[in-house]
């Protein structure tokens with residue numbers, strides 16, 4: 001997004017830039033509905049499992065998100081192990097070297113940060129608002145002006161919200177009937193804000209409720225930064241050089257910066273010179289580049305990710321009902337919980353997106369009973385995915401090994417966040433009240449890293465010191481090195497961060513444009 | 518590349534045939550057999566004494582897996598899961614995985630059945646483990 005703001009400047013973007021690989025899923029009609037396909041297509045082995053058994057990945061490899069393992073989605077994380085090897089303790093990272101990065105697989109939940117969210121940032125809502133506004137029009141965001149608006153900011157220019165499944169509309173109805181009760185425990189629920197088109201927008205089609213999110217990327221309705229990049233390249237505003245892994249940079253006296261990158265096709269190293277360098281390789285890899293460029297194998301940088309809790313919800317009334325076409329894997333509702341002086345945020349999803357075999361073997365009964373129960377409850381189930389804030393802690397850090405390995409450690413997952421269990425316990429009775437069953441015993445707390453909201457490694461500060469940025473994103477001790485991704489965030493509020501990464505990247509790039517003649 | 522202790526093709530065919538018969542009451546389709554053999558090769562799942570004994574003795578894999586759930590039956594479980602992945606993407610198995618619309622009574626009956634069936638399979642599994650000294 002930084003490149004969008006650099007109007008009139010010569011922009012060269014270096015990227016590894018992995019692309020979707022041709023897979024059998026491409027053979028399915030664009031508007032195919034997953035449930036319909038599964039009922040009628042004799043054999044979906046190619047699209048759903050893959051000729052190389054991609055969907056069996058978690059049976060024999062360290063597990064990845066269910067959204068990242070199918071043959072049509074593997075490219076998002078392919079090669080990450082070798083391009084950026086890690087050694088980890090208490091932190092399970094996911095990295096992408098695809099054009100558009102992890103957002104090829106994202107849930108597309110987009111939320112503005114409020115003044116409270118930005119409390120420890122050296123910037124304010126007023127600094128970000130023009131860019132949030134611009135991006136809302138550029139991306140096409142669906143949502144509504146409802147009870148969550150005080151936490152999600154302006155609803156101007158939103159497209160209509162996505163259609164709700166029976167499960168989600170029942171939950172919203174129940175909430176609206178018992179609004180006072182929910183408000184008494186600090187809870188508000190509203191329509192999800194998603195970077196998903198509900199009507200055609202800037203040449204892209206509206207969402208068709210195909211529910212293919214676990215199997216096919218590049219749905220034109222679901223925003224992907226690669227779409228913006230394509231527009232910029234087509235308009236001649238960005239020169240895009242893929243297959244290049246940036247390794248380090250060096251400032252050149254009186255000129256600017258030189259970046260050393262490895263051409264991954266030839267294995268040769270090339271140097272690229274420019275007036276200004278904007279690092280946006282993701283919070284983990286931007287930090288790695290900075291440490292490598294300083295040949296610093298000792299310093300520990302802060303490491304943030306949103307801790308999570310995943311609470312399954314059941315609506316008995318819907319048990320035994322057939323699957324609902326509208327029960328897509330997109331966030332349907334958002335929930336805000338004010339708990340222990342902190343604002344927590346969650347998204348409510350349908351539960352029918354992944355393969356049954358991903359879920360059946362997680363349940364406690366005999367295998368056939370698990371299949372039977374899941375069949376009966378599929379249309380009656382949903383998942384509340386709660387995100388919690390994260391603050392720096394000396395025991396949660398990133399460093400670079402002398403062998404070039406990223407070292408990620410997290411000893412205190414709940415640094416800066418209230419007790420996840422207590423917050424979930426506070427929610428459960430209100431759900432029961434409206435006919436949605438939930439149990440704390442069925443609520444897992446995924447390991448750190450699973451939030452995939454990485455941030456905080458090179459934080460912006462009013463008065464930065466080494467490995468920190470000034471409020472304009474400039475790296476301490478440099479003249480022309482800027483950082484424009486999640487690394488900038490000094491803290492993580494509970495809201496998914498990508499919309500703010502985009503807005504902040506545009507803000508930083510706008511400052512650079514004004515400064516560089 | 519050969520895995521040192523790779524299972525022979527025939528052993529895997531016998532294995533998938535037994536698993537499929539136990540869960541679905543018939544022989545597996547040819548494609549499923551082929552894919553099962555390839556998947557095991559790719560995942561480098563070597564032979565597993567527990568699975569071998571279940572297959573050789575025509576024992577109930579579901580009951581044994583449930584009774585030994587955890588590390589002791591991890592490979593057996595993985596093998597069953599592999600088979601389930603391979604069949605669930607075929608429309609012939611759709612009715613097995615996706616229930617057709619059911620009224621509330623049938624739902625309650627289904628849930629009760631699932632609970633009682635689990636209990637039965639658990640007891641059966643425990644008995645099989647003792648009877649055949651499976652661990």
Ligand SMILES: Cc1cc2nc3c(=O)[nH]c(=O)nc-3n(C[C@H](O)[C@H](O)[C@H](O)COP(=O)(O)OP(=O)(O)OC[C@H]3O[C@@H](n4cnc5c(N)ncnc54)[C@H](O)[C@@H]3O)c2cc1C
Nearest residue numbers: 016097101102103106107108109246281282285485496498
């Ligand atoms: C399953 C899933 C669901 C998600 N859901 C949401 C959501 O609902 N809402 C939300 O806000 N966020 C969500 N996220 C997180 C979101 O995807 C990330 O926050 C976002 O993609 C970060 O963007 P980024 O460009 O900073 O980094 P990345 O996405 O990590 O992209 C990094 C880019 O830099 C390139 N790169 C890295 N290192 C180098 C190098 N050395 N040389 C050259 N190029 C390099 C890569 O090729 C890639 O293109 C989700 C993520 C996942 C995986």
